Amino acid sequence: MTDRFEIESLRGEFADAAMQGEYDRVAALFTADAAWRIPAANIEFTSRTEIVEGLQRLRTAWDFLIQTTHPGTIALDGDRATGRAYVHEIGRFRDGTLHINYGVFHDRYERTGEGWCFAERTYELLYTPE
Numbered sequence: 001m002t003d004r005f006e007i008e009s010l011r012g013e014f015a016d017a018a019m020q021g022e023y024d025r026v027a028a029l030f031t032a033d034a035a036w037r038i039p040a041a042n043i044e045f046t047s048r049t050e051i052v053e054g055l056q057r058l059r060t061a062w063d064f065l066i067q068t069t070h071p072g073t074i075a076l077d078g079d080r081a082t083g084r085a086y087v088h089e090i091g092r093f094r095d096g097t098l099h100i101n102y103g104v105f106h107d108r109y110e111r112t113g114e115g116w117c118f119a120e121r122t123y124e125l126l127y128t129p130e
Contacts, residue, residue, distance in 0.1 A: 003081070004074050006116045007109055011085050014118070015069045021059065027051040030118045031110055040125040065091035065099075072104065079111040080119075087123070101128040 010029060017025035027048035030036065036045045043058075045051045072084035085105045092098050108120040 003076055003111075003116070007074050007081060007083060008071060010109065010116050010118070011069060011071075011083075011105075011107075014121075015067060018055070018067060023052045023055040026055060028114075030121070031112060034118055035120045035122075036118070037120075037122040039122070061093055063092045063094055065089060069105070081109040081116070083107045083109065099128075102126050 014026060014029050017023075017029070030048055030051060032048060034046075034048075036051055037043065043054065045054045067087060067089045070086040070088075072086050074081055074083040085107065087101075087103045087105060089101050089103070090099065103123055103125045106122045106124060107118060109116050110119040111117075
């Protein structure tokens with residue numbers, strides 16, 4: 001139960017840090033050699049530095065973006081785990097275009113000296129009305 005709680009807390013920290021624009025905090029939630037991918041947008045970050053720089057760059061395109069994450073699955077395997085978390089996003093680009101989507105994070109987690117971290121996080125776009 002403790003591992004599941006800690007992984008769910010990790011996912012909550014990710015959402016909070018991203019919404020608050022605390023990109024160093026977001027990056028600290030990943031292992032040093034982690035990968036974060038958003039294939040529908042042709043985005044891939046493969047280090048903590050790339051995560052921070054990439055989020056800073058992406059943020060310049062948005063007036064705002066709100067992301068709500070909903071619990072999915074967690075499958076434990078010792079010091080590793082996999083899971084899914086479902087996402088709803090709504091935002092507005094600086095050009096005034098509205099954006100709405102639903103998706104799912106496919107995650108791999110690893111227990112580290114700092115606790116559970118993302119080893120890989122891939123965002124699959126499931127639906128957008130655009």
